[in-house]
Amino acid sequence: MPEILKVGIAGLGTVGSETFRILTERSEFLSPRSGKKIEVTAVSAKNRTAERGIDLSKVHWIDDARDLCHRADVDVIVEVIGGSEGIALEIAELALKNGKSLITANKALIAHHGDAIGRKAEEMNAMLGYEAAVAGGIPIIKTLREGLTSNKFTRLYGILNGTCNYILTTMRETGRDFNDVLEDAQKLGYAEADPSFDIDGIDAAHKLAILTSIAFQTRINFDSVHTEGIRFIAPIDLELSAELGFRIKLLGIAERKLEGIQQRVRPCLVPINSPIAQVEGVFNAVAAEGDGVGLSLSFGRGAGAGPTASSVIADILDLASNRRTPNFGVNALDLEDGNPINVDCLHGSYYLRLKVVDRPGVLADLTAIFRDKNVSVEAILQRGRDPEELVPVVLTTHETSESSILSSIKEFQKLDSVAESPKILPIENFTAD
Numbered sequence: 001m002p003e004i005l006k007v008g009i010a011g012l013g014t015v016g017s018e019t020f021r022i023l024t025e026r027s028e029f030l031s032p033r034s035g036k037k038i039e040v041t042a043v044s045a046k047n048r049t050a051e052r053g054i055d056l057s058k059v060h061w062i063d064d065a066r067d068l069c070h071r072a073d074v075d076v077i078v079e080v081i082g083g084s085e086g087i088a089l090e091i092a093e094l095a096l097k098n099g100k101s102l103i104t105a106n107k108a109l110i111a112h113h114g115d116a117i118g119r120k121a122e123e124m125n126a127m128l129g130y131e132a133a134v135a136g137g138i139p140i141i142k143t144l145r146e147g148l149t150s151n152k153f154t155r156l157y158g159i160l161n162g163t164c165n166y167i168l169t170t171m172r173e174t175g176r177d178f179n180d181v182l183e184d185a186q187k188l189g190y191a192e193a194d195p196s197f198d199i200d201g202i203d204a205a206h207k208l209a210i211l212t213s214i215a216f217q218t219r220i221n222f223d224s225v226h227t228e229g230i231r232f233i234a235p236i237d238l239e240l241s242a243e244l245g246f247r248i249k250l251l252g253i254a255e256r257k258l259e260g261i262q263q264r265v266r267p268c269l270v271p272i273n274s275p276i277a278q279v280e281g282v283f284n285a286v287a288a289e290g291d292g293v294g295l296s297l298s299f300g301r302g303a304g305a306g307p308t309a310s311s312v313i314a315d316i317l318d319l320a321s322n323r324r325t326p327n328f329g330v331n332a333l334d335l336e337d338g339n340p341i342n343v344d345c346l347h348g349s350y351y352l353r354l355k356v357v358d359r360p361g362v363l364a365d366l367t368a369i370f371r372d373k374n375v376s377v378e379a380i381l382q383r384g385r386d387p388e389e390l391v392p393v394v395l396t397t398h399e400t401s402e403s404s405i406l407s408s409i410k411e412f413q414k415l416d417s418v419a420e421s422p423k424i425l426p427i428e429n430f431t432a433d
């Protein structure tokens with residue numbers, strides 16, 4: 001390893017520019033932390049003339065980012081372009097093939113190809129760093145892989161998408177509807193112009209799949225993550241769940257069960273007094289339940305230039321210091337196939353919102369279906385009274401199986417008094433926190 005670690009940065013957007021700025025402006029502060037000088041030698045982005053607020057005059061500009069992977073003056077590629085396929089994947093493969101280390105903030109890439117990329121890195125004795133890919137400024141990969149390494153985990157859950165958490169928090173605080181708050185989030189830069197990856201739960205599912213692999217030492221299995229987003233959440237859900245003592249959070253949850261591994265991302269009711277319910281706005285949090293440590297909760301900013309670059313640079317310093325940890329707690333080669341468990345095998349309590357015709361006997365019809373399916377009702381809340389209008393009705397249940405809930409819903413939909421498909425939110429019990 002040379003006394004200078006030479007860095008090539010592919011992508012100079014939000015994360016790449018901030019990484020470049022810190023590496024160049026804080027060079028003297030960072031060197032003693034790793035015993036090496038860290039020097040950015042070459043960079044690449046799409047538009048050479050774009051104004052980025054950083055001085056690129058002393059580094060090589062490379063038109064084709066793939067060429068970074070062939071340069072003798074680059075030891076490590078920082079891939080901060082994004083996307084699970086295309087140029088990002090090509091760069092990852094090429095860098096490792098050429099024996100260069102790879103550091104990335106790209107959760108989509110790791111969620112889809114982390115296993116193969118990890119194996120290639122091991123084969124080439126190169127480092128793979130992806131701390132920035134999950135929960136931006138929270139060093140959760142390091143926490144799971146190093147700090148909590150002696151633990152056997154039973155469950156891991158978290159708020160993994162700041163955009164969704166901002167939207168749900170603001171809806172609850174203001175009573176405004178989803179589309180209205182989403183528009184605000186876009187104006188504030190918290191949501192992309194195309195927000196679907198965030199609000200449909202895909203971004204959180206990418207991160208969950210990565211964390212699951214480390215926590216349970218199983219191969220990353222993004223396809224088996226049951227994924228729901230928050231588009232269907234209405235102000236009344238936030239209002240009524242608060243009345244019942246809950247907040248609504250989009251959670252990623254991974255559990256090791258006897259039969260295998262269950263992974264899900266979906267909006268859930270969580271008790272107001274649980275630590276995870278207190279995580280508001282754009283903040284993220286990850287809770288890990290280990291047999292030694294009990295509950296360990298990490299909290300911080302999940303995205304943004306500063307928090308994400310902070311994690312990228314931590315990986316760079318690990319490489320410079322030659323601090324190496326097996327890629328997923330164990331080597332990618334040693335990951336097991338975790339048997340994926342379907343969401344309808346779960347048991348728990350549920351919150352259901354229906355729109356019904358306001359006439360006598362409707363609630364009796366609903367509860368009769370629940371009785372036949374062995375589901376016991378805990379609470380019923382109805383808002384408004386208007387025989388001319390459809391009114392919302394919320395039911396919460398005692399512990400039951402998800403399959404009983406799903407088959408009850410099918411029966412509900414056959415009733416002519418029930419309009420539109422009922423909305424279901426699981427109630428996650430974190431009171432033991």
Ligand SMILES: NC(=O)c1ccc[n+]([C@@H]2O[C@H](COP(=O)([O-])OP(=O)(O)OC[C@H]3O[C@@H](n4cnc5c(N)ncnc54)[C@H](OP(=O)(O)O)[C@@H]3O)[C@@H](O)[C@H]2O)c1
Nearest residue numbers: 011012013014015045046047065080081082105106303304
């Ligand atoms: N932003 C965050 O808060 C955050 C947080 C955690 C993880 N991440 C991840 O970090 C990665 C980068 O995100 P970002 O927000 O920094 O993205 P971004 O602002 O959109 O920047 C992407 C960069 O990639 C460059 N680029 C695009 N296509 C390219 C190509 N074919 N060749 C070379 N460069 C190309 C762009 O060039 P131009 O500038 O010339 O257009 C731009 O500089 C993504 O994987 C993202 O998921 C981001």
